[in-house]
Amino acid sequence: MKKVGRYELLDPIGYGGMAVVYLARQLDLDRRVALKELRVFQAPDDPALAERFLREARMAGSMSHPNIVTVHEYFKHEGTPYIAMEYLERGSLRPWVGQMTVAQTAGVLEGLLAALDHAERYGVVHRDLKPENLLVTDQGQIKVADFGIAKARTMNTNSFLTAVGTTVGTPTYMAPEQAMAQELGPYTDLYSVGVMAYEMFVGRAPFGETETPMAIILRHVNEQIAPAHTVSPTIDRELSDWIDKLLIKAPSQRMQSAEQAWDELEPIVLRLLGSRWRREARLVTTTEQPAARPLTPAPFTATEHETPVPVAPSDDFDSFAWDPAVDQAPDPQPAAAQPPP
Structure with a gap:
């Protein structure tokens, strides 16, 4: 199975214009997470784009509230930004x-x-x-x-x-x-x-x-x-x-x-x-x-x-x-x- 950082990709569970979402397993904590791969922010002619996105995303996504999906981590792997968040098995509304x-x-x-x-x-x-x-x-x-x-x-x-x-x-x-x-x-x-x-x-x-x-x-x-x-x-x-x-x-x-x-x-x-x-x-x-x-x-x-x-x-x-x-x-x-x- 493909590994991205400390995550093992299991199955794709969502696609969109900006990202692909995978069901993944966080190896060090042995828990399932939703891992969002944001390829749209990968720009060969602007290597700093991914870093700028992650910096802005951390600020907006650092909120903690019972009605907001918990974000575990923002990171970059081989130039592509990823967001690891809690996995909610029942899916969307x-x-x-x-x-x-x-x-x-x-x-x-x-x-x-x-x-x-x-x-x-x-x-x-x-x-x-x-x-x-x-x-x-x-x-x-x-x-x-x-x-x-x-x-x-x-x-x-x-x-x-x-x-x-x-x-x-x-x-x-x-x-x-x-x-x-x-x-x-x-x-x-x-x-x-x-x-x-x-x-x-x-x-x-x-x-x-x-x-x-x-x-x-x-x-x-x-x-x-x-x-x-x-x-x-x-x-x-x-x-x-x-x-x-x-x-x-x-x-x-x-x-x-x-x-x-x-x-x-x-x-x-x-x-x-x-x-x-x-x-x-x-x-x-x-x-x-x-x-x-x-x-x-x-x-x-x-x-x-x-x-x-x-x-x-x-x-x-x-x-x-x-x-x-x-x-x-x-x-x-x-x-x-x-x-x-």
């Missing part, structure tokens, strides 16, 4: 899209927004959020992958180009300002969250009928996305309005932080599902959900910017440990709709 309950979708969004809230503290914008970069844990939660390929926005806010000269990101989930190589921020990732939320609730992504990547990008830049409730009338109107706020074209008018996005979504979830919604939120493969194991609330961290006070916040919002007393509380009364920011 992609097979679940369009198949989840409202509670499960809310659990995915809570974990995703908690991860982005943590990244904001480091000035990191992911730039390529999509279901393929959300991995499912054995416990039925999600973790965000590939923060290490993101670039700290304190380094260069104008654009992030790969070695082959293309803007990082996936057209279906790309914010207008990213497509136009303008300044990026947390609001850029929130547009991608809005696209994913739309896809999870409606069953298809906006502009899903459009075939070519460039045409999709142009539509994101120029065309308004039909509100989710007009495409799927069963979607709650307030929930649809929340998605609309994430999909506003102008970054300055969009929600500005992940914490704000969750503050506005949480009371909607409580109104629709009640305080015990996390009991049904795990991504499980069986039809029965263990009543004693609700989804653990995702941890959010206080940020410097002001955020709206939610109408009906859960008492366990700031705790990563589930409090049984909270789960025994009566369901709250319907919450009033939040005014737009």
Whole structure:
């Protein structure tokens, strides 16, 4: 078997435009890892390119959070950068899209927004959020992958180009300002969250009928996305309005932080599902959900910017440990709709 540093390659488990991902065994610790080979950053005419990428990736990928995939090591082997990270056997969220309950979708969004809230503290914008970069844990939660390929926005806010000269990101989930190589921020990732939320609730992504990547990008830049409730009338109107706020074209008018996005979504979830919604939120493969194991609330961290006070916040919002007393509380009364920011 091929060896790369202290890793033995077992099987390829993923392919993309920038990388190949292998299931590998770390020989010194005898554990399985996901090893990402980033050949796109190997440039014979620029030997320092790989080193520059690794330096930037270490900064963006050094974050530790329950909803972020753990990175074990960044290294270079024969001029090619590699990232060794925890291996999550259940794979990505992609097979679940369009198949989840409202509670499960809310659990995915809570974990995703908690991860982005943590990244904001480091000035990191992911730039390529999509279901393929959300991995499912054995416990039925999600973790965000590939923060290490993101670039700290304190380094260069104008654009992030790969070695082959293309803007990082996936057209279906790309914010207008990213497509136009303008300044990026947390609001850029929130547009991608809005696209994913739309896809999870409606069953298809906006502009899903459009075939070519460039045409999709142009539509994101120029065309308004039909509100989710007009495409799927069963979607709650307030929930649809929340998605609309994430999909506003102008970054300055969009929600500005992940914490704000969750503050506005949480009371909607409580109104629709009640305080015990996390009991049904795990991504499980069986039809029965263990009543004693609700989804653990995702941890959010206080940020410097002001955020709206939610109408009906859960008492366990700031705790990563589930409090049984909270789960025994009566369901709250319907919450009033939040005014737009």
